[in-house]
Amino acid sequence: MKRIFGAKKEAKPAPTMDEAVDKLNTRGDSLDEKIRKLDEQLAKHRDIIKKTRPGPAQEAAKRRALTVLKQKRLYESQRDQLYNQQFNVEQTTFMMTSMQDTVHTVQAMKAAGKEMKGFMKTNDLKIENIEKLHDDMSDMLDYHQEIQDVMGTAFGVPEDIDEEELMGELDALEDDMMTESAQPGGVPAYLQDVDLPEVPQGQPQQEGAAADEFGLPAMPQRT
Numbered sequence: 001m002k003r004i005f006g007a008k009k010e011a012k013p014a015p016t017m018d019e020a021v022d023k024l025n026t027r028g029d030s031l032d033e034k035i036r037k038l039d040e041q042l043a044k045h046r047d048i049i050k051k052t053r054p055g056p057a058q059e060a061a062k063r064r065a066l067t068v069l070k071q072k073r074l075y076e077s078q079r080d081q082l083y084n085q086q087f088n089v090e091q092t093t094f095m096m097t098s099m100q101d102t103v104h105t106v107q108a109m110k111a112a113g114k115e116m117k118g119f120m121k122t123n124d125l126k127i128e129n130i131e132k133l134h135d136d137m138s139d140m141l142d143y144h145q146e147i148q149d150v151m152g153t154a155f156g157v158p159e160d161i162d163e164e165e166l167m168g169e170l171d172a173l174e175d176d177m178m179t180e181s182a183q184p185g186g187v188p189a190y191l192q193d194v195d196l197p198e199v200p201q202g203q204p205q206q207e208g209a210a211a212d213e214f215g216l217p218a219m220p221q222r223t
Contacts (some may be wrong), residue, residue, distance in 0.1 A: 024086040031079040038072040066070040 014024075045065035052058040123129055 017089060017096060020089050021086065021093065024082060024089060028079060028082050028086065031082065033210050035072055035079065038068050038075065041068045042072065057190050 042065060045061055045068060048061045049058055049065065052061055119125055
C-alpha cells in the first residue's frame with residue numbers, strides 16, 4: 001500500500017522560540033559583517049576621490065562609492081527589520097515564559113490546596129479535638145500544681161491553730177518589738193545588760209583556812 005499511495009510524511013515539529021531567536025541572531029551577525037565590509041570599501045573610495053583630480057576618473061570613483069553606499073543602506077534597512085523581528089520574538093518568549101510560570105504557580109497552589117484539605121479531614125486538626133487537647137493539658141497542669149503544693153507542705157506543722165488567736169499573737173509580738181525599739185539605743189530588752197544581784201558575803205575567812213579556786217572557803221572533805 002505504501003508503494004501505491006505513498007507513506008504520509010511526518011510533520012516536522014514547530015521551531016521553538018529559542019531556535020527562532022538563535023536564527024535571528026545569526027542573520028543579524030551576518031548583516032553586521034556585510035555592513036562592516038562595505039564601510040571599509042567606502043573608506044577606500046573616499047580616499048581615492050580625495051586623491052583624484054576632478055574629471056572622469058573621479059566621477060567613476062564617485063559612482064562606485066554610490067553603489068557601495070546603496071548596498072550599505074539596503075543592508076542597514078534589513079538589519080533594522082531583523083532587529084524589530086528579534087525584539088518581537090523576545091517579547092513573545094518573555095510572555096510565554098511568564099505564562100508558563102503562572103501555570104506552574106497555579107498548579108502548585110492547587111496541589112497545596114488539595115493537601116491542605118486532606119490535613120483538615122484528619123482528626124488532629126478538628127477544632128473539637130484541639131479544644132479537648134487544650135483542656136486536658138490545662139487540667140494536667142492544674143493537677144501537677146496541686147501535687148507540688150502537697151509536696152511542699154512542711155511536716156509536723158499543727159493544723160488546728162485558730163486563725164484569730166494566731167493574729168493576736170502576731171499583733172502582740174509586733175507591739176513588743178515596737179516598745180523595745182523605742183528604748184534608748186534601740187536595743188531590745190533581751191539583748192541589754194542586766195545588773196545581777198551581788199553574791200551575799202559570808203563570814204570572813206579565817207586565816208589559814210583553805211580556799212577554792214574562786215577564793216571561797218573550801219568545803220571540808222568527809223573522811
